[in-house]
Amino acid sequence: xxxxxxxxxxxxxxxxxxxxxxxxxxxxxxxxxxxxxxxxxxxxxxxxxxxxxxxxxxxxxxxxxxxxxxxxxxxxxxxxxxxxxxxxxxxxxxxxxxxxxxxxxxxxxxxxxxxxxxxxxxxxxxxxxxxxxxxxxxxxxxxxxxxxxxxxxxxxxxxxxxxxxxxxxxxxxxxxxxxxxxxxxxxxxxxxxxxxxxxxxxxxxxxxxxxxxxxxxxxxxxxxxxxxxxxxxxxxxxxxxxxxxxxxxxxxxxxxxxxxxxxxxxxxxxxxxxxxxxxxxxxxxxxxxxxxxxxxxxxxxxxxxxxxxxxxxxxxxxxxxxxxxxxxxxxxxxxxxxxxxxxxxxxxxxxxxxxxxxxxxxxxxxxxxxxxxxxxxxxxxxxxxxxxxxxxxxxxxxxxxxxxxxxxxxxxxxxxxxxxxxxxxxxxxxxxxxxxxxxxxxxxxxxxxxxxxxxxxxxxxxxxxxxxxxxxxxxxxxxxxxxxxxxxxxxxxxxxxxxxxxxxxxxxx
Numbered sequence: 001x002x003x004x005x006x007x008x009x010x011x012x013x014x015x016x017x018x019x020x021x022x023x024x025x026x027x028x029x030x031x032x033x034x035x036x037x038x039x040x041x042x043x044x045x046x047x048x049x050x051x052x053x054x055x056x057x058x059x060x061x062x063x064x065x066x067x068x069x070x071x072x073x074x075x076x077x078x079x080x081x082x083x084x085x086x087x088x089x090x091x092x093x094x095x096x097x098x099x100x101x102x103x104x105x106x107x108x109x110x111x112x113x114x115x116x117x118x119x120x121x122x123x124x125x126x127x128x129x130x131x132x133x134x135x136x137x138x139x140x141x142x143x144x145x146x147x148x149x150x151x152x153x154x155x156x157x158x159x160x161x162x163x164x165x166x167x168x169x170x171x172x173x174x175x176x177x178x179x180x181x182x183x184x185x186x187x188x189x190x191x192x193x194x195x196x197x198x199x200x201x202x203x204x205x206x207x208x209x210x211x212x213x214x215x216x217x218x219x220x221x222x223x224x225x226x227x228x229x230x231x232x233x234x235x236x237x238x239x240x241x242x243x244x245x246x247x248x249x250x251x252x253x254x255x256x257x258x259x260x261x262x263x264x265x266x267x268x269x270x271x272x273x274x275x276x277x278x279x280x281x282x283x284x285x286x287x288x289x290x291x292x293x294x295x296x297x298x299x300x301x302x303x304x305x306x307x308x309x310x311x312x313x314x315x316x317x318x319x320x321x322x323x324x325x326x327x328x329x330x331x332x333x334x335x336x337x338x339x340x341x342x343x344x345x346x347x348x349x350x351x352x353x354x355x356x357x358x359x360x361x362x363x364x365x366x367x368x369x370x371x372x373x374x375x376x377x378x379x380x381x382x383x384x385x386x387x388x389x390x391x392x393x394x395x396x397x398x399x400x401x402x403x404x405x406x407x408x409x410x411x412x413x414x415x416x417x418x419x420x421x422x423x424x425x426x427x428x429x430x431x432x433x434x435x436x437x438x439x440x441x442x443x444x445x446x447x448x449x450x451x452x453x454x455x456x457x458x459x460x461x462x463x464x465x466x467x468x469x470x471x472x473x474x475x476x477x478x479x480x481x482x483x484x485x486x487x488x489x490x491x492x493x494x495x496x497x498x499x500x501x502x503x504x505x506x507x508x509x
Contacts, residue, residue: 009186010128016182017121020084023175024114027056027091030156033289033304034165041165044100050414053286054407055104058214059111061403062207065256065396067116069198075190076124079116080183086113088176095169119396124187151311153289157304165300202248202256209241210404217411257397258390267394269491270382271401273334273374276485278405279412280478281341281371284348285310286410287417291471292360295353295464302357309361313368321376330377331489337377338485340370345479349472353464381492413474420470421463428462428469 031038031052039049071079090109097103159167216234223231249255261267285307292303317337324333344367351359378398386394 007128010125012182012186013128014125016179016186017124019175019182020080020117020179021121023087023172023179024117026152026155026175027110027114027172030152030159030168030171032286033153033156033293033300033307034160034168035286036290036293037160037165037300038103042097042100042103048100050286050410051100051104052107054214054410056107056111057403057407057410058210059108060115061400061407062210063112063115064119064400064403066198066203067119068396071116071120076120077183077187077189079120080187081180083113083116084176084180084183087117088173088180091169091172091176095166119399151308153285153304153307153311154301155304157299157301160300162301197254199248199252199254199256202245202252205241205245205248206256207241209238209245212238212241214407214411217408217415220415260387260390261394261397264386266385266492267382267398269488270378271398273485273488274378274398275401275405276481277371277374278402278407279409280405280482280485281367282402282406283409283413284345284367284475284478287413287471287474288360288364291351295467295471296355306357306360307364310364310368313365313370314372315368317369317372318376321373324373325377325380330380331492333373334377334381334489334492335486337370337373338482340366340373342479342482344370345475345482349476349479351468351472351475353468385493413478416474416477417467417470420473421466424466424469424473425462428466 035049035052038044038052042049067079067083074082087110090106090113093106094103094110097106155171156168159165159171212234216231216238219234220231225231226235245256249257249259288307289300289303292298292306293300298306321333324336328336344363347359347363347366382394382398
């Protein structure tokens with residue numbers, strides 16, 4: 001519980017917590033539009049540069065469940081201060097990185113440091129404000145959280161275009177310093193020393209599985225998958241970690257994940273849903289900036305502006321969803337969200353190289369609204385039947401599942417784009433021959449298609465068309481996969497009454 005000192009200083013504490021949370025959520029999107037610039041500066045391949053995103057996400061996913069235990073052991077204030085300081089320093093190191101391995105390592109540190117900021121900041125605000133003020137306070141905090149994805153692409157584009165991609169990381173320094181000073185000055189120090197039993201074997205096995213599996217997914221497309229000894233080794237390590245984790249969860253007296261979680265039908269179906277949402281929908285925020293810059297010729301700033309409607313759509317949905325849940329129920333709102341997301345992905349599957357920005361803006365707005373309609377209903381349904389004693393752990397597991405889905409989705413979709421593009425290039429190349437009727441329309445006047453210059457220009461045209469077909473195919477398959485989320489709604493039971501407000505606070509067992 002909060003001390004009288006924290007309650008008296010709740011306004012400046014809230015401001016500092018919102019700054020820390022905004023810094024964390026901003027970093028989830030601000031680097032997306034800068035990826036093509038990083039790729040050239042760091043001499044990275046297209047499939048390698050996505051490690052800048054996946055390393056951050058996977059570190060957050062692994063660290064999230066450990067953050068609650070650490071906050072009990074050392075106290076929430078020290079946990080906040082260490083996390084903010086490490087995140088800020090790691091941001092500076094990302095900005096001065098000179099190679100891909102360096103920036104990936106520093107992004108891992110960012111993810112580890114930032115994992116605790118969002119759940120712990122919410123816990124503190126639930127403690128320092130009276131129950132009557134919580135709806136308004138949490139709405140303000142949630143608006144600050146969602147501002148990161150809204151302003152991130154445009155801010156990242158502006159910094160990249162007018163300064164350098166390195167400034168998408170340097171921007172965290174003043175925010176981090178202000179958040180650190182606010183927490184240090186106004187928050188009372190709690191004693192800590194209340195850690196609950198922690199299943200280190202289960203956690204370690206899960207971390208090994210996640211890390212090895214993610215590395216296998218990232219490296220697979222460039223190493224010819226399981227024909228490569230490296231991929232075989234990573235797959236074996238991942239499988240071993242998974243088996244140990246399952247056995248430990250089944251047999252340990254106090255497993256890393258409480259076994260009661262898998263007995264709740266609502267919680268299991270909502271967690272699977274969250275993982276799929278991360279894989280199918282959040283990963284598009286990593287694909288689209290590269291698509292706009294490499295195929296449509298957009299600048300980083302232009303691609304950032306074109307990405308903003310997705311965040312605005314989420315903000316509109318966030319404002320509407322309480323009313324919609326009250327009138328329609330959570331399952332119907334989830335269904336509306338699925339329909340909107342499928343519609344947006346279907347539209348994205350019809351992108352072409354000659355289009356203007358309108359289809360990107362329109363599909364982004366629709367997808368943003370669709371994803372915005374998913375979270376509140378999922379929280380309502382997931383915890384409607386779950387034992388309240390497991391809500392904190394359940395929230396952490398669900399957050400980790402969504403982060404894992406995002407990380408794996410980025411890797412799988414990026415690999416699919418490259419693989420499909422290679423196949424499309426081969427098929428299109430079969431129709432390029434001397435005298436083909438379309439050659440005159442795609443080559444400048446007077447250029448001989450059989451000359452070295454002509455062949456080079458033709459290959460560029462075929463490559464762009466092949467990449468476009470590949471993106472269309474990936475988006476279409478994503479739309480189809482999102483349709484198959486609908487049957488999960490049949491497994492979810494609507495709550496008989498509105499659930500009690502969920503408190504994401506750590507507790508001693």
